[in-house]
Amino acid sequence: MIEISKVSKAYGDAIVVRDVSLQLPRRGVTSIIGPNGAGKSTLLSMISRLLPMSAGTVTVDGLDVTQTPSDILARRLSILRQDNRVSSRLTVRDLVEFGRCPYSKGRLTTEDRAHAARAIGYLDLEPLADRFLDQLSGGQRQRAYVAMVLCQDTDYVLFDEPLNNLDMKHAVGMMKLLRRAADDLGKTIVLVLHDINFASCYSDYLVAMRDGAVVHHGTPAEIMTGPVIRAVYDMDVEIQDVRGHRISNYYL
Template identity: 85%
Template sequence: MIEISNVRKNYGDTIVVRDVSLQIPRKGITSIIGPNGAGKSTLLSMISRLLPLSAGTVTVDGLDVTTTPSDVLAKRLSILRQDNRVGSRLTVRDLVEFGRYPYSKGRLTAEDRAQAARAIGFLGLEALADRFLDELSGGQRQRAYVAMVLCQDTDYVLFDEPLNNLDMKHAVGMMKLLREAADALSKTVVLVLHDINFASCYSDYIVAMRDGTVVRHGSPQEIMTSEAIREIYDMEVEIQETQGRRISIYYT
């Protein structure tokens, strides 16, 4: 379980995340939603230690992310950021094998290569494994990055806006893959998402933020109500249930 206690992030006098306390359950998909500037990506970055905390604590299965050695934490928690700066002349296989660095320290074993092959297969990238990243479409590249993160083989996998630059078809495909990773691989997947319909359809738990605070958290059924969406986004929606999930269909 990820436990967040009184976490704050400020830059000078500007508070970006304000005294957030929260428990993210093990396994399944948790989506963090909210308007632009709500503090979603900042909170995710603090959970993963990409950003230092101004106050508070974050623990992952009891490990304090601030004090736990990097090589230990990297075997429990991984993250895919929005801005991935990796050389474009790497092949897909090279990229995915980077996910084994916490274990191999750059000297790949047979097990490391087997893990990479499994991740490539899981994302359906076998035919592209020896292609360079700059030869791929945006959707193919995003799948390669996801394969790299899954190859790290951590219990907790964090994704900051994984649907960025994907069209509707590829976004649906990506969410199905993340759902399968949570179910088939028993991962705890934590996502920052802008699309509340995707959050509703694929998540087990939703955390809603606004102005640096958590305003709602619970199941999709609890979050996808007209009252809750009004509080989160300050707008009116009508809600309809489809195939057992509540989705937004109309903005007023």
Template identity: 70%
Template structure:
């Protein structure tokens, strides 16, 4: 379980994450939603130790992320950042193999190669394995980065806006892959999402942030309601249901 206690981050006089305390459930998909500037990506960066916190603690299965050795934490938790551009010219296979670094330190074993092949296959990238990243479409490249994260073989997978720059078809494909990873591989997937419809359809648990704080949290059905979403986004949001499933939102 990922637990945050009073996690705070300030930029000068501006508090972007304000005393956030959470216990994120193990297993399934947890989505962090909220308006721009709510502190979603900053919180995820502190959970993954990409950013220092000014106050508070974060533990992953009891391990304090600020005190746990990097190679130990990297076997428990992986993250895909929002900005995942590569300056080096790499093939898909090269990129995915980076996911094994916490285990092999660059010297790939037979076990590492098995994980690489499985991750490439899982993301349907076999035909693209030898292609360079700059030769791929945005959706293909994003799948390659997710394959790298899955190749790291961690219990917890954190993704910061994985649907960024993807059209609706590729965004849906990405969410289906993440749902499969949670269901079939037993991963705990935590992601920052802007699309509330995708959060509603694919999430088990939703954390809604506003002004650097947790405004609401709970099972998806409890959060995707007109009252909660209208409070979070400060606009009138309606929820359309078909057969009891919340499937779309519209705004007035």
């Protein structure tokens, strides 16, 4: 379980995340939603230790992320950031094998290569495995990065805006893939998402933020209601049921 206790982040007098305390459930998909500037990505970055906290603590299965050695934490938790571009000219296979660095320390073993092959297969990337990243479409490249973090083989996988720059078809495919990874592989997947329709349809748990604070959290059925969405986004909504899931048609 990821446990967040009284976490804050400030830049001078500007408080970006304000006194957040929360337990993120183990396994399944949790999405952090909210308007621009709500503090979603900042909170995710502090959970993953990419960004220092101004106050508070975060633990992953009881391990304090600020105190745990990097190699140990990297075997428990992985993250795919928004700015996931690499400057080197790498093949898909090269990129995916980077996910084994916490284990191999740069010297890949037979087991490491087997992990990479499984991740490539799971993402249906075998035909592209020896192509360079700059030869791929945006959707293919995003799948390669997802394969890299799955190859790291952590119980907890964090994604910051994984649907950025994806069209509707590829966004749906990505959400189905992450849902399948949670179900098939027993992963705990935590996403920052802007699209509340995707969040409600594919998530088990939602965390809604506004102005740096968590204002609501619960199941999609609990969160996807007119009053809650209005409180989070300050706009009128119309809630509909689609395939047993609650989604919103929202109007600015």
